[in-house]
Amino acid sequence: MRFLGHFSSRERRYRRLVQPHVTHLVHIAMQRTGHAALAEDLVQESCIMAWEKLEELRSAEASRAWLVRILLRQVADHRRTRSRRQALLPITDIEEAHWQAIAGEAPGPFEEAVAAQSDSRVAALLRRLPDDFAIVVELHDLMGYRYREIAETLELPLGTVTSRLARGRRLLAALLVEAPEAVGGVGTPGEKEASHHE
Amino acid sequence: MSDHDRREHEAHAAWLEQVAPYLDDELSPDECRVMAQHLAGCEPCRRELARQQAVSQRLGRLGAAAPSVPNSASPAATPSVAHAASAEAVERRLRHRLLSPARRRPAPRALWGWTGWGLAAVQACVLAVVLGWPSWQARQGVPMVRDAVADYRQLVAGELPGHTTRDTAVLARTLALPLEVIEGPGVEFLGAWPTALQGQPAAALAYRVEARTVVQYVVSGPLFFNRASVRDAVAREGRYVAHLGDQAVVGWPGDNAGSLLVGELPTDRLERLRL
Numbered sequence: 001m002r003f004l005g006h007f008s009s010r011e012r013r014y015r016r017l018v019q020p021h022v023t024h025l026v027h028i029a030m031q032r033t034g035h036a037a038l039a040e041d042l043v044q045e046s047c048i049m050a051w052e053k054l055e056e057l058r059s060a061e062a063s064r065a066w067l068v069r070i071l072l073r074q075v076a077d078h079r080r081t082r083s084r085r086q087a088l089l090p091i092t093d094i095e096e097a098h099w100q101a102i103a104g105e106a107p108g109p110f111e112e113a114v115a116a117q118s119d120s121r122v123a124a125l126l127r128r129l130p131d132d133f134a135i136v137v138e139l140h141d142l143m144g145y146r147y148r149e150i151a152e153t154l155e156l157p158l159g160t161v162t163s164r165l166a167r168g169r170r171l172l173a174a175l176l177v178e179a180p181e182a183v184g185g186v187g188t189p190g191e192k193e194a195s196h197h198e
Numbered sequence: 199m200s201d202h203d204r205r206e207h208e209a210h211a212a213w214l215e216q217v218a219p220y221l222d223d224e225l226s227p228d229e230c231r232v233m234a235q236h237l238a239g240c241e242p243c244r245r246e247l248a249r250q251q252a253v254s255q256r257l258g259r260l261g262a263a264a265p266s267v268p269n270s271a272s273p274a275a276t277p278s279v280a281h282a283a284s285a286e287a288v289e290r291r292l293r294h295r296l297l298s299p300a301r302r303r304p305a306p307r308a309l310w311g312w313t314g315w316g317l318a319a320v321q322a323c324v325l326a327v328v329l330g331w332p333s334w335q336a337r338q339g340v341p342m343v344r345d346a347v348a349d350y351r352q353l354v355a356g357e358l359p360g361h362t363t364r365d366t367a368v369l370a371r372t373l374a375l376p377l378e379v380i381e382g383p384g385v386e387f388l389g390a391w392p393t394a395l396q397g398q399p400a401a402a403l404a405y406r407v408e409a410r411t412v413v414q415y416v417v418s419g420p421l422f423f424n425r426a427s428v429r430d431a432v433a434r435e436g437r438y439v440a441h442l443g444d445q446a447v448v449g450w451p452g453d454n455a456g457s458l459l460v461g462e463l464p465t466d467r468l469e470r471l472r473l
Contacts, residue, residue, distance in 0.1 A: 023285040044291055122256060147219070166218035172257075173253045
């Protein structure tokens with residue numbers, strides 16, 4: 001019963017453990033989906049799930065990572081069931097080209113090309129990365145997580161986080177220096193093998 | 199990539215895996231020092247470092263720049279402002295779904311609500327009894343005074359009892375009450391006799407004042423101070439005054455006793471009698 005500002009213990013717990021992180025969840029959802037309304041819907045569903053599972057959360061320190069995991073599951077579920085499948089990338093070919101490039105190219109042009117990219121193009125290409133790589137790159141390079149925080153949030157070994165971050169940057173680097181029309185054609189479904197390995 | 203290059207690359211893979219943690223300051227000081235020494239002599243690792251750094255810095259600028267996503271709250275808003283606005287929108291909707299009375303998992307309020315109202319009703323009854331009992335009693339008057347006035351009315355309707363005495367000393371000893379006859383101008387002592395108020399022994403002393411009969415009832419101290427209204431009045435004003443119909447009553451304490459003077463006279467006249 002609510003009476004003159006009195007809240008139930010569940011409401012108090014929700015306000016203490018979930019509400020402070022909603023803006024952060026929106027940030028991640030925006031980056032993951034590229035669509036404000038969809039991001040808000042996914043965060044809202046995540047908060048409702050958090051409300052219903054609030055008893056599972058044992059400490060305030062773990063609340064942010066717990067909420068991010070819930071959100072990422074929501075994003076993945078949404079992609080599986082409702083949105084178009086993510087365009088597949090020829091990861092092996094891209095990485096092969098990367099290794100050849102760093103073995104022979106002169107420093108300078110790549111950095112200049114990356115710096116010249118527009119924000120919208122960088123964001124769009126980032127969302128083309130496989131989810132496993134993209135979320136690690138986003139949490140680290142956009143949101144300032146440390147490796148250990150990413151490992152705790154995604155419940156991954158530290159080595160996996162290190163590997164995914166490096167590979168995600170390499171893939172993005174390759175996409176960024178592709179010509180726009182070529183980027184648009186890369187990775188259309190069925191073109192190349194899209195599997196990736198740790 | 200030739201087979202030789204591939205073998206060289208695989209042998210070099212362990213170093214390449216250290217490039218990102220080196221860039222991100224995630225290596226221990228010793229690991230960092232070793233990696234820096236390696237980088238000084240390895241051109242491919244330096245290029246890998248430059249690429250990782252270029253991408254990381256570009257993404258860092260993206261994180262700090264205006265939102266590039268479509269449908270954002272405001273195209274000119276910074277990410278933090280846009281995200282905060284979206285978070286507020288989410289909060290507003292959640293308040294309706296979660297924190298409003300029609301939320302998904304309502305608390306079992308009905309049982310507790312009725313229990314609460316029931317407890318409140320019981321408390322109200324108890325309070326009414328506790329707080330209302332004294333005022334109800336006050337409205338009913340002091341039983342000792344009611345008995346005295348009833349006795350007085352019977353007396354003035356008839357004649358004095360046959361066993362009156364003017365020797366109050368004997369009566370005082372008999373009843374173990376201090377009896378002191380009122381004397382004064384215009385006051386005629388008619389006689390005294392034993393009686394009872396509230397079932398306890400008392401003495402009645404009758405007087406003729408201004409052609410009217412006035413009776414002084416002397417009772418024990420415990421009976422006199424039995425009621426809070428009498429105690430409070432004596433504590434505040436030194437006497438107790440009441441009116442029952444045509445009769446006025448003035449009471450005052452004595453030596454382990456108390457007197458009630460009852461008569462059909464004004465109370466100030468009765469008070470002057472006792473002085």
